[in-house]
Amino acid sequence: MPAPQFHPTPHELDDLELIVSGALGGPLELDLPADVAALASEAGAVALVDPEGLPLAEATWPSREVTALARPAHGPFRRLYLTPDEALERHPGGFTAVLVGGIADRPAVLRAALAEHGDVVAIPVAASDPRLPRVLAAYGDPAVAPPVVLDEPAPSERGLVVFFTGLSGSGKSTLARALVDLVLEQGERTVTSLDGDVVRRNLSAGLSFSKEDRETNIRRIGWVAAEIARHGGVAVCSPIAPFDATRQDVRGYVADAGGAFFLVHVATPLEECERRDRKGMYAKARAGEIPEFTGISSPYEAPRDADVVVDTTGRTVEDALGDVLAGLRAQGLLDLGTASTTGPATRPLRVLFVCTANICRSPYMELTARRIVPDESDIVFSSAGTRGFDAAEMDVEMASRLNGGAAAFRSRPLTRELLEGADLVLTAEASHRAFILDEQPGLFRKVFTLGQAAAAIGRLEPGLPREELLARLSQSRGSADPALDVSDPYRRGPEAASEAAARIERLLAVVLPALARDQRA
Numbered sequence: 001m002p003a004p005q006f007h008p009t010p011h012e013l014d015d016l017e018l019i020v021s022g023a024l025g026g027p028l029e030l031d032l033p034a035d036v037a038a039l040a041s042e043a044g045a046v047a048l049v050d051p052e053g054l055p056l057a058e059a060t061w062p063s064r065e066v067t068a069l070a071r072p073a074h075g076p077f078r079r080l081y082l083t084p085d086e087a088l089e090r091h092p093g094g095f096t097a098v099l100v101g102g103i104a105d106r107p108a109v110l111r112a113a114l115a116e117h118g119d120v121v122a123i124p125v126a127a128s129d130p131r132l133p134r135v136l137a138a139y140g141d142p143a144v145a146p147p148v149v150l151d152e153p154a155p156s157e158r159g160l161v162v163f164f165t166g167l168s169g170s171g172k173s174t175l176a177r178a179l180v181d182l183v184l185e186q187g188e189r190t191v192t193s194l195d196g197d198v199v200r201r202n203l204s205a206g207l208s209f210s211k212e213d214r215e216t217n218i219r220r221i222g223w224v225a226a227e228i229a230r231h232g233g234v235a236v237c238s239p240i241a242p243f244d245a246t247r248q249d250v251r252g253y254v255a256d257a258g259g260a261f262f263l264v265h266v267a268t269p270l271e272e273c274e275r276r277d278r279k280g281m282y283a284k285a286r287a288g289e290i291p292e293f294t295g296i297s298s299p300y301e302a303p304r305d306a307d308v309v310v311d312t313t314g315r316t317v318e319d320a321l322g323d324v325l326a327g328l329r330a331q332g333l334l335d336l337g338t339a340s341t342t343g344p345a346t347r348p349l350r351v352l353f354v355c356t357a358n359i360c361r362s363p364y365m366e367l368t369a370r371r372i373v374p375d376e377s378d379i380v381f382s383s384a385g386t387r388g389f390d391a392a393e394m395d396v397e398m399a400s401r402l403n404g405g406a407a408a409f410r411s412r413p414l415t416r417e418l419l420e421g422a423d424l425v426l427t428a429e430a431s432h433r434a435f436i437l438d439e440q441p442g443l444f445r446k447v448f449t450l451g452q453a454a455a456a457i458g459r460l461e462p463g464l465p466r467e468e469l470l471a472r473l474s475q476s477r478g479s480a481d482p483a484l485d486v487s488d489p490y491r492r493g494p495e496a497a498s499e500a501a502a503r504i505e506r507l508l509a510v511v512l513p514a515l516a517r518d519q520r521a
């Protein structure tokens with residue numbers, strides 16, 4: 001029964017080296033996975049091999065007494081790793097010990113030490129290790145080099161893995177490709193795409209969609225991504241990656257390589273992915289023609305550790321990508337500048353208010369709305385009247401209920417161009433809406449009475465992104481209830497004016513926060 005092979009962790013390898021060199025006594029602290037431990041018990045020993053597979057030692061099992069087979073031969077500055085005997089023999093006049101245990105970038109620390117001291121010996125023990133006095137005693141209590149504080153790499157030099165996970169058709173590849181394009185356009189980082197589909201055609205060719213093969217697939221992607229991060233590159237991965245444990249493994253690989261891991265859950269619901277069904281695969285999966293299809297007959301474990309969660313339903317690619325870019329920027333990992341805010345998706349929303357003469361209600365709406373959302377890069381407001389005069393002043397009664405702005409206001413008649421240039425048209429009465437739709441029935445998706453819009457928005461869950469809110473609003477259209485109208489206060493005295501003003505303010509208080517971008521959840 002041959003001893004099973006085991007690859008110790010870097011820390012276990014350090015301990016092994018200290019024991020073999022005589023700096024520490026045995027036994028070796030070693031954790032074996034249950035299956036290897038069982039084999040080791042049967043064989044009475046375990047073979048400890050280096051990362052390349054070279055057997056370094058054999059440890060009796062379970063007593064963990066070590067017999068050396070070979071000394072570690074590779075690694076930068078290997079020549080500085082001396083046993084106590086070698087160190088005393090080579091440096092009879094004394095030497096400087098550099099404690100490299102627990103140090104991620106050993107070459108950098110040793111390079112710095114060599115620049116300071118000529119006679120360096122590397123000892124694989126951590127400065128914080130309680131066994132340190134014993135180890136140093138074995139080396140004859142040498143001078144110990146003070147710890148070197150290495151500069152953190154600038155964020156722009158630190159490797160980065162952006163990992164998109166989500167159902168098939170959720171939008172992973174589309175968002176990943178858009179992100180890669182932005183990085184290429186900026187030209188400051190190298191970037192590598194590891195798309196689920198593409199990887200399965202090369203790196204993972206031949207793998208199935210069983211749980212095991214999916215795990216293998218994701219670990220391969222993670223391994224390559226971590227190597228890219230090790231060299232300061234950006235890797236953008238977009239497999240389904242349905243299992244939490246495998247995603248955690250990838251996070252670990254990237255951390256070990258000194259990179260940052262940024263997880264994006266593309267949380268588009270199954271219904272929407274299935275509705276898109278770009279490749280007809282959901283239909284086949286439902287028909288039982290594709291076994292183990294994620295979301296249908298194979299599980300998807302939603303991450304709880306995502307840095308960004310983005311549902312692409314009803315949103316443009318630019319807009320959804322904006323969430324990812326904002327997250328990357330907020331964590332200081334990647335700043336792609338304003339690239340995302342210059343696209344057409346983020347131009348301001350144009351809202352047009354309409355009443356009859358454009359002197360009472362719609363100007364009141366326009367000027368009040370501007371007070372509630374003053375940011376013109378967010379929403380631009382205007383107004384017009386179905387029978388509006390050109391350049392009349394605002395009604396005095398209504399104007400007196402505003403805090404300024406009315407003096408400069410001039411009325412204008414509603415035109416086809418004004419309607420077409422608006423993203424959303426909000427009218428005072430159902431009759432105004434009917435007037436517009438009689439002329440231009442094609443505009444039914446964006447013309448509502450203010451009361452109708454407020455009622456519809458009140459029925460939606462709060463915090464919807466603007467695009468989705470508008471999409472849902474256009475679906476909830478129907479005839480506008482005249483009971484929700486803001487009736488005309490013109491020449492009906494101060495009470496009617498106050499009532500109209502109050503009603504407009506109440507309705508705008510429902511509609512505008514839901515439309516404003518910075519109100520988004």
Ligand SMILES: Nc1ncnc2c1ncn2[C@@H]1O[C@H](COP(=O)(O)OS(=O)(=O)O)[C@@H](OP(=O)(O)O)[C@H]1O
Binds near residue numbers: 242
């Ligand atoms: N059984 C089954 N389940 C899920 N997906 C399937 C399956 N069979 C084929 N496909 C197609 O393969 C793409 C997903 O591959 P991934 O490598 O990303 O999947 S995984 O991460 O290994 O789970 C995925 O492509 P995308 O739509 O680009 O995600 C599917 O179209």
Ligand SMILES: Nc1ncnc2c1ncn2[C@@H]1O[C@H](COP(=O)(O)OP(=O)(O)O)[C@@H](O)[C@H]1O
Binds near residue numbers: 172
């Ligand atoms: N905001 C959005 N972001 C990403 N994709 C979107 C968005 N809106 C619609 N889509 C569409 O959804 C589909 C997503 O497909 P794909 O990116 O290949 O998904 P996956 O890689 O997750 O399988 C594409 O047809 C894409 O055009």
